[in-house]
Amino acid sequence: MTLPHPATDQISLPIVLAVLGDPTRLAIVRYLARKEGVPMNCSKFLDLASKTNLSYHLAKLREAGVTRSEAVGTSRLITLRRDDLDRRFPGLLDSVIAAADGDKDLPAVGVSEVEVSA
Amino acid sequence: MTLPHPATDQISLPIVLAVLGDPTRLAIVRYLARKEGVPMNCSKFLDLASKTNLSYHLAKLREAGVTRSEAVGTSRLITLRRDDLDRRFPGLLDSVIAAADGDKDLPAVGVSEVEVSA
DNA sequence: CCAATTGTTCAATAACTTTTGAACTAAGGA
DNA sequence: TCCTTAGTTCAAAAGTTATTGAACAATTGG
Numbered sequence: 209m210t211l212p213h214p215a216t217d218q219i220s221l222p223i224v225l226a227v228l229g230d231p232t233r234l235a236i237v238r239y240l241a242r243k244e245g246v247p248m249n250c251s252k253f254l255d256l257a258s259k260t261n262l263s264y265h266l267a268k269l270r271e272a273g274v275t276r277s278e279a280v281g282t283s284r285l286i287t288l289r290r291d292d293l294d295r296r297f298p299g300l301l302d303s304v305i306a307a308a309d310g311d312k313d314l315p316a317v318g319v320s321e322v323e324v325s326a
Numbered sequence: 327m328t329l330p331h332p333a334t335d336q337i338s339l340p341i342v343l344a345v346l347g348d349p350t351r352l353a354i355v356r357y358l359a360r361k362e363g364v365p366m367n368c369s370k371f372l373d374l375a376s377k378t379n380l381s382y383h384l385a386k387l388r389e390a391g392v393t394r395s396e397a398v399g400t401s402r403l404i405t406l407r408r409d410d411l412d413r414r415f416p417g418l419l420d421s422v423i424a425a426a427d428g429d430k431d432l433p434a435v436g437v438s439e440v441e442v443s444a
Numbered sequence: 445c446c447a448a449t450t451g452t453t454c455a456a457t458a459a460c461t462t463t464t465g466a467a468c469t470a471a472g473g474a
Numbered sequence: 475t476c477c478t479t480a481g482t483t484c485a486a487a488a489g490t491t492a493t494t495g496a497a498c499a500a501t502t503g504g
Contacts, residue, residue, distance in 0.1 A: 221422070221425045221429055221432070222346075222349050222432070224347075226343070226347030226348070227347075228340075229340050229341070229342075230491095232492095234340055249450080249451090250451065251451090257493085258495090259451070260451090260453090260493075261492075261493055261494080263451065263452060264491090264493080267452095268491090279451095281502070282451070282499095282502070283449090283450060284450080297421060298421065299421035300422065302417070302421075303415060303416065303417035303421050304339070304343070304418065306415075306417070307339045307416075307418055308339055311338075311339055314339070314340070348461095348462090368480075369481090375463085376464075376465090377481070378463080378464070378481090378483090380481090381482060381483085382462075382463080383462090386461095399470090399471055399479095399480085400470060401479090401481080
């Protein structure tokens with residue numbers, strides 16, 4: 209957990225809402241929610257924005273307490289801080305993700321991915 | 327309903343999240359939620375911001391589909407579009423308001439008001 | 445060691461959002 | 475009619491966020 213992350217009780221509601229109020233970041237969060245438990249690296253999101261811009265948006269998500277970024281080799285493993293968010297704002301993430309899933313106009317990543325069973 | 331309001335199915339998730347991601351507007355929404363059914367006029371919120379600035383924030387809430395503003399005489403009656411929001415984004419408003427109520431650091435209006443029974 | 449891969453940082457710019465005050469409109473009461 | 479109340483509009487200024495490209499750093503494979 210190399211990079212700075214806020215403690216669970218430091219996560220601020222307005223900041224989380226503002227951070228989720230951006231279509232690119234919302235798409236990232238949706239994808240992480242769909243692939244829960246599977247750590248993602250940034251390259252997954254390159255069809256949403258440029259590398260530099262992704263770095264910016266992923267930092268915003270991390271600083272808001274929405275995601276966790278871990279440095280592993282030259283990659284960052286990114287995960288949703290679902291437990292922390294659910295503890296702090298019960299029901300919020302679920303309703304946001306459900307709402308986003310129901311909206312065909314929002315940008316999305318990896319929608320047509322093949323599920324690989326173990 | 328004189329002023330322009332989006333239809334229920336035109337309410338956009340990122341816009342709603344961004345609009346609620348402002349502490350002043352969140353305080354307005356919390357107050358409206360607490361006084362559900364009782365139409366408010368803008369002056370209720372004058373301790374949050376200046377008259378001009380309130381006009382701006384209330385327009386943002388209306389344009390996002392979060393509130394309804396009705397012109398009555400020289401006043402505006404403002405209400406939460408709870409039914410519409412619940413239909414469009416089930417659970418979202420409740421979790422946002424519950425989260426806001428649990429946060430002592432957020433600005434609030436009319437917290438210490440006397441409940442007047444009929 | 446060298447090159448490729450992965451992502452960051454920096455500075456610049458563009459694009460928005462918020463806040464302000466002065467001037468305004470519209471309704472209602474004296 | 476005139477004054478007050480309630481809120482809007484407008485243009486400017488201030489502040490913030492998003493986007494870009496070029497340069498950089500760190501790790502890993504050959």
